[in-house]
Amino acid sequence: MGKVTGFKEFERQDESYAPAKERIKHYKEFTVPLNDAEITKQGSRCMDCGIPFCHSGCPLGNLIPDFNHMVHQGEWHKASWLLHSTNNFPEFTGRLCPAPCEKSCVLGIIEDPVSIENIEKQIVERAFKEGWIKPQPPKIRTGKTTAIVGSGPAGLAAAQQLNRAGHTVTVFERDDEVGGLLRYGIPNFKMEKGVIDRRIAILKAEGIIFKTNVNVGVNYDVEDLKKFDAVVLCGGATERRGLPTPGADADGVVQAMDFLTQQTKVLFGKEVKDQVLATDKHVIVIGGGDTGSDCVGTSNRHGAKSVVNFEIMPKPPGHRSPTTPWPFWPLQLKTSSSHEEGVERNWLINTKEFIKDANGKLTALKTVNVEWKMVPGERPQLIEVAGTEKTWPCDLALLALGFTGPESTIADKLGLEKDARSNYKAEYGKYQTNIPNIFAAGDMRRGQSLIVWAISEGREAARQVDIYLMGKSDLPSKNETGDLVAL
Known part of the structure; x- marks a missing residue:
């Protein structure tokens, strides 16, 4: 598959981003795609590994070495056919998937894995551009x-x-x-x-x-x-997870998905009553996942005065943790493009109280640092660290706590x-x-x-x-x- 020595000759290259100061001025995609020659090199990095663990890492069982090989050979139409044979919507996964396939890539054992997600995106975008993706209605209806x-x-x-x-x-x-x-x-x-x-x-x-x-x-x-x-x-x-914390009913404590949904609707001319805006506010995003990251990016585009992110779990290591060895999904620090646009990230911190004024408006948060006590055979215990209480100025708290x-x-x-x-x-x-x-x-x-x-x-x-x-x-x-x- 690919070029036998491809991974030795070519380093991994990913799409680049427009500068942060430019991209936070708009809500359009800001990735800068690689040219065809570079994408071909990336496909060539897919080694003839014998047992392609990327298959097991992908919930769809995508035929990854096969479409990488087609890209390596310049057979883009065949690559598109192979990709769509297992994935109805590679344009979604090619943009939004955390790429478990890459984390289980055999090449990832010794160096940077194959850039599978980016190759997938380029294949489907090429297919749409060339007009290869056409309606295929069934020839016969079953009556069901x-x-x-x-x-x-x-x-x-x-x-x-x-x-x-x-x-x-x-x-x-x-x-x-x-x-x-x-x-x-x-x-x-x-x-x-x-x-x-x-x-x-x-x-x-x-x-x-x-x-x-x-x-x-x-x-x-x-x-x-x-x-x-x-x-x-x-x-x-x-069903969104709430935060059973005193003062959580304050005006300014908002579910992340409401915040994100409102912004997208406004962007497309939908009527939104009393849109929640981060403009000129001290914003605290509670929750360190992808939704929390999305709130950071949106808050910066609104023109927030400051953006802070809280996560109750420990800071992950910069590299794959020994507790999650290849080919498992790694415990590893993720820095998104939104994080790079500006945010103060904090780990092992728990919100104790939302402070509001006489009118019920949010003005600040009280927090305490925590640590996790691990006892074999028992659920981890959350322990507060004495003397670490802190008050943070906050006009808008976004709850990105999952569902x-x-x-x-x-x-x-x-x-x-x-x-x-x-x-x-x-x-x-x-x-x-x-x-x-x-x-x-x-x-x-x-x-x-x-x-x-x-x-x-x-x-x-x-x-x-x-x-x-x-x-x-x-x-x-x-x-x-x-x-x-x-x-």
Whole structure:
């Protein structure tokens, strides 16, 4: 695969960024792509490793050495075909995936791994530019109808796969635009929304029906789902985790996803009442994950006076930790492009109180440093460090603490079972709930996770639905070893 000595000849190169002072003035993507010659070199770095662990690292089982080899040979059309054979939406994963495939790349044992994610992005962008990605409606319709609830990556993947099998597919989205969290939860500077729109245009041309502003269980009776032969629930894990801290009801304590959603809607001319702005404010982002990073980038674009980030966990090491050896996902410090734009990062710190004035407006936060006590066989214990209390000026606190699970409305009204973590109960590999013709996939089934996992679950659930409806399926499935099989 690739060039036998490619990884010895060529160093890893990634896309560069426009300067921070320039990019924080707008909400457009700011990556500077590599030229074709350099991308070809990057594909050539994919060594003939015998057992490509990148397959097992990728939840989709992407045929990574194969499409890297095509890029190495300049066979971009074939690379696109290979990439799309396992991944419906590489333009999403090529921008937003944390690339577990790269962390399990064999080359990563001795030096920088192959730049798989960037190659993936360049392949799909080349394919759109050349017009290779065209609608492929099914030649024959089965007469079976399926409903997809939720139009995030899991719902879209399930919809396209079921449509390819010949079933009539209707996708319900409760928001005013299709895309789920891809639309309003991901800032435009990480993925411009035209990237979603061009793919939705393909799906519509293939015959998929989209209905927006339809909130199943609220303004759409769940009983109406019974008219479909099968239903796939892909509503995501949208119950946001709060912070049970004194003063959390202060004016200025805001859920991160509300903050991000408002900004994207305003950017596209949507009406937003009383938008939360970080302009000229002392902003504290509580939570150190990707959503917290997105809040940092958005706050800097608003023109915040200062941006501080709190994380209750210890600061990860700069390099792979011995506790997470290759090929596992590493415990390692991540510095995003938003962090580079300006933020004070703090670890092992816990918020004790939100301080508000007589009018209920947030003015400051009280914190204390913490440490984690590890006792074998027991849950880690959070210990406060005496004498480390501190008060921080704060006009806007953004809670980026993740999600506790899916909303229960649909499950309650349909009588669906839930697991111990409040997710919709559906066995992995089967995706079938306790009601035979209702399936669940993505974050709604597995809890908050990655876009690549959502696409994988949507594809796998679609195959199980097809088997349920037709007794067999020609849709592909990723088996336990990560190989692509058609059964």
